[in-house]
Amino acid sequence: MTTSDGASCEWTVTGMDCGACAGKVRTAVERLPGVSQVEVALMTERLRVTLDEGQTTRERVEAVVRSVGDGIAPKGTVPARKGFVLPESGRPATGSGAAFEDQPARAPEGIVAGGSIARSLPWHRTRKGRLVIGTGLLLVVAWAVNLLASDEVARWAFVLATLIGVAPIARRAFSAAHAGMPFTIEMLMTIAATGALFINADEEAALVVFLFAMGEVLEGVAANKARDGIRSLASLVPKTALLEVDGRTREVPAEALAIGQIVLVRPGARIPADGEVIDGISGVDESPVTGESVPKPKEPGDAVFAGSINTEAALRVQVTKAAEDNTISRIIRLVEEAESARAPTERFIDRFSRVYMPAVVGVALLVAIVPPLAFAQAWDVWIYRALALLLIGCPCALVISVPASIASALSSGSRRGLLMKGGAVIEAAARITDVAFDKTGTLTLGRPRVTDVVPLGGTETEVLSLAAAVESGSSHPLAAAILARAQADGAPSLPASAARALPGKGAEAVIGGEPAWVASPRFAGTSGVMNDEVSHIAARLEEEGKTVVAVFRPGRLIGLIALRDEPREDAAEAVRQLRTLGIRSVMLTGDNARTAAAIAGHVRIEHRAELMPEDKVAAIREMVANGRVLMVGDGINDAPALASAHVGVAMGSGTDVALETADAAILRNRVTDVAGKIRLARATMTNIHQNVAIALGLKAVFLVTTVLGITGLWIAILADTGATVLVTLNALRLLAFNPDREM
Numbered sequence: 001m002t003t004s005d006g007a008s009c010e011w012t013v014t015g016m017d018c019g020a021c022a023g024k025v026r027t028a029v030e031r032l033p034g035v036s037q038v039e040v041a042l043m044t045e046r047l048r049v050t051l052d053e054g055q056t057t058r059e060r061v062e063a064v065v066r067s068v069g070d071g072i073a074p075k076g077t078v079p080a081r082k083g084f085v086l087p088e089s090g091r092p093a094t095g096s097g098a099a100f101e102d103q104p105a106r107a108p109e110g111i112v113a114g115g116s117i118a119r120s121l122p123w124h125r126t127r128k129g130r131l132v133i134g135t136g137l138l139l140v141v142a143w144a145v146n147l148l149a150s151d152e153v154a155r156w157a158f159v160l161a162t163l164i165g166v167a168p169i170a171r172r173a174f175s176a177a178h179a180g181m182p183f184t185i186e187m188l189m190t191i192a193a194t195g196a197l198f199i200n201a202d203e204e205a206a207l208v209v210f211l212f213a214m215g216e217v218l219e220g221v222a223a224n225k226a227r228d229g230i231r232s233l234a235s236l237v238p239k240t241a242l243l244e245v246d247g248r249t250r251e252v253p254a255e256a257l258a259i260g261q262i263v264l265v266r267p268g269a270r271i272p273a274d275g276e277v278i279d280g281i282s283g284v285d286e287s288p289v290t291g292e293s294v295p296k297p298k299e300p301g302d303a304v305f306a307g308s309i310n311t312e313a314a315l316r317v318q319v320t321k322a323a324e325d326n327t328i329s330r331i332i333r334l335v336e337e338a339e340s341a342r343a344p345t346e347r348f349i350d351r352f353s354r355v356y357m358p359a360v361v362g363v364a365l366l367v368a369i370v371p372p373l374a375f376a377q378a379w380d381v382w383i384y385r386a387l388a389l390l391l392i393g394c395p396c397a398l399v400i401s402v403p404a405s406i407a408s409a410l411s412s413g414s415r416r417g418l419l420m421k422g423g424a425v426i427e428a429a430a431r432i433t434d435v436a437f438d439k440t441g442t443l444t445l446g447r448p449r450v451t452d453v454v455p456l457g458g459t460e461t462e463v464l465s466l467a468a469a470v471e472s473g474s475s476h477p478l479a480a481a482i483l484a485r486a487q488a489d490g491a492p493s494l495p496a497s498a499a500r501a502l503p504g505k506g507a508e509a510v511i512g513g514e515p516a517w518v519a520s521p522r523f524a525g526t527s528g529v530m531n532d533e534v535s536h537i538a539a540r541l542e543e544e545g546k547t548v549v550a551v552f553r554p555g556r557l558i559g560l561i562a563l564r565d566e567p568r569e570d571a572a573e574a575v576r577q578l579r580t581l582g583i584r585s586v587m588l589t590g591d592n593a594r595t596a597a598a599i600a601g602h603v604r605i606e607h608r609a610e611l612m613p614e615d616k617v618a619a620i621r622e623m624v625a626n627g628r629v630l631m632v633g634d635g636i637n638d639a640p641a642l643a644s645a646h647v648g649v650a651m652g653s654g655t656d657v658a659l660e661t662a663d664a665a666i667l668r669n670r671v672t673d674v675a676g677k678i679r680l681a682r683a684t685m686t687n688i689h690q691n692v693a694i695a696l697g698l699k700a701v702f703l704v705t706t707v708l709g710i711t712g713l714w715i716a717i718l719a720d721t722g723a724t725v726l727v728t729l730n731a732l733r734l735l736a737f738n739p740d741r742e743m
């Protein structure tokens with residue numbers, strides 16, 4: 001990493017179990033000079049900042065994070081947790097250390113083989129866990145003393161238990177206050193516990209400290225469970241690979257594989273890298289990447305993804321991507337980044353809790369002072385109630401309610417090939433009213449085949465030869481189909497120059513010293529080469545759902561070629577499912593009206609045809625003005641239209657999807673996944689609303705019972721912990737959500 005102005009730095013931070021904790025880290029780091037763009041991802045335990053190291057060193061950032069109570073280490077390594085130095089989780093377990101050391105020292109950046117997300121310690125070995133054990137033991141001792149000794153001695157035992165237990169909490173509270181955050185849950189705890197000692201509620205004070213510590217551990221366990229979803233993705237890629245060198249295999253770390261090397265994948269083993277099969281035929285289960293578990297047959301020349309399972313026979317695979325660039329790494333990175341792209345609801349709740357905590361402190365102060373002063377009530381009764389109120393002021397459950405649901409939804413979706421770039425996308429997808437589908441490659445297979453060749457004067461072969469020469473400059477699916485057919489028919493190839501694509505119209509080139517075109521009949525018509533008879537032939541072919549292109553020279557038509565691209569099997573089903581969700585579907589296409597109508601009729605979808613690329617964008621803009629629009633395309637040609645929609649979804653299998661250009665992606669080639677994605681988004685929003693209701697509802701109930709004096713200190717803290725655990729458990733239900741099942 002460079003030391004120039006504003007280098008991007010990344011750390012793994014441990015010990016953040018709720019949004020409040022994450023917020024604390026963010027605020028503390030933001031206050032340092034020379035620091036900008038602070039991103040804290042709770043679920044992936046990531047801190048990312050842009051740092052001017054001339055003003056603030058990395059060590060200073062680390063010190064500040066530690067001072068507010070969390071563990072920190074540069075990304076890829078695991079922070080040492082007080083007294084424990086952990087083995088790095090990314091390292092292979094086998095004894096091939098020497099081979100590994102030979103590698104140039106590179107940061108274990110985003111390495112799939114385990115390093116990117118820290119493995120969690122068993123709870124009793126964490127700082128918080130030891131606080132629970134310590135305070136619990138002190139409490140037991142104090143109770144024993146209470147039974148055996150005089151009241152006075154027992155009192156001191158409880159006081160001692162409280163003070164020892166509260167000391168580390170208070171230390172965190174004061175360093176947070178020092179970093180500019182006076183209102184933290186630790187501060188509320190510290191005031192409540194020490195305050196209770198002053199009004200002689202010493203037994204309860206000790207209990208509260210113990211329960212608080214206990215709650216923190218439970219929160220940690222729950223947050224870890226949500227993290228497991230993402231972590232399990234990362235663990236899919238094997239740590240080691242069988243590298244073939246000079247005909248012999250040797251075990252090496254998967255992350256050290258280089259492009260071009262050849263690995264042997266035994267049946268039953270996972271594929272260690274993205275690559276190409278060079279030897280062997282076998283079924284490969286690609287579910288880690290595409291969510292599709294039916295094994296796909298693979299033979300030499302086929303691409304395979306890291307993390308997929310080779311089910312039948314041994315394969316030899318040539319590595320085509322370095323570990324950090326392979327598909328699953330990109331997916332994991334996307335899910336990680338998605339987690340820090342915060343949903344509007346989440347931002348609202350952050351703002352809300354920033355007001356909520358000081359407000360609760362204010363109310364508590366009033367409760368403590370007003371009744372005794374104004375109504376001559378007993379001081380200790382009202383101070384006690386005020387202290388309980390402080391504990392209710394912990395916003396943990398509320399703050400975790402949104403990110404917990406979103407993290408679960410993201411990892412649940414990514415296991416089924418439904419990727420979404422963050423909470424904002426989930427919220428938008430849940431509110432969609434219209435879906436616009438691109439035709440080619442989305443509603444259809446995107447693999448057109450030539451069905452008819454109609455020569456006008458010459459032979460079929462002449463038409464194909466000329467067309468293929470013109471199409472040599474185009475990467476359009478129609479071009480590929482024409483080239484394939486020309487080759488299959490053995491049409492002689494002609495040398496072409498100045499070959500180029502005319503987007504939305506066709507292609508042109510200079511052949512034999514004279515220009516030639518392959519283009520839509522509409523475009524051919526404007527060049528004056530179409531006559532009534534030919535138009536009639538074209539129209540008849542188009543009514544059969546075929547796309548017709550005209551092959552022509554200046555002033556004369558050479559022939560027509562008809563191509564057919566089959567609709568995807570599940571396209572009609574997808575449109576039906578969307579309809580039951582109350583969503584309108586529209587097909588947008590550049591193809592001619594008759595072909596479009598034939599295909600749309602088959603799929604039973606509304607359509608708009610003869611759209612030039614810029615017309616597609618205009619069509620989306622129109623729809624956006626009247627509804628919430630999701631656009632599905634291949635992500636490569638449709639980037640502008642995808643960007644104009646509220647949610648742009650790229651569809652395709654594995655590597656061919658442009659993951660980076662859209663808001664969301666569908667990795668399985670299934671149109672019904674569009675409906676599945678919307679179902680998942682809606683279920684997530686329902687889950688979020690439930691969580692906010694649980695969190696706020698429990699607070700409201702205990703606020704009232706506390707002021708009325710029905711419930712006391714330890715119930716207040718128990719309620720907060722309980723709500724946090726409930727909210728997290730509810731969020732975890734999304735991990736099991738099946739987007740395929742219609743509701």
Ligand SMILES: Nc1ncnc2c1ncn2[C@@H]1O[C@H](COP(=O)(O)OP(=O)(O)OP(=O)(O)O)[C@@H](O)[C@H]1O
Binds near residue numbers: 588589591
């Ligand atoms: N390389 C090409 N060769 C022949 N015709 C072409 C070529 N590119 C475009 N065309 C003609 O222009 C029309 C519109 O092309 P465009 O790429 O905009 O849409 P499309 O691929 O047919 O369908 P969709 O808009 O659904 O992706 C095509 O139907 C075809 O008639």
Ligand SMILES: [Zn+2]
Binds near residue numbers: 021185396
């Ligand atoms: Zn917390």
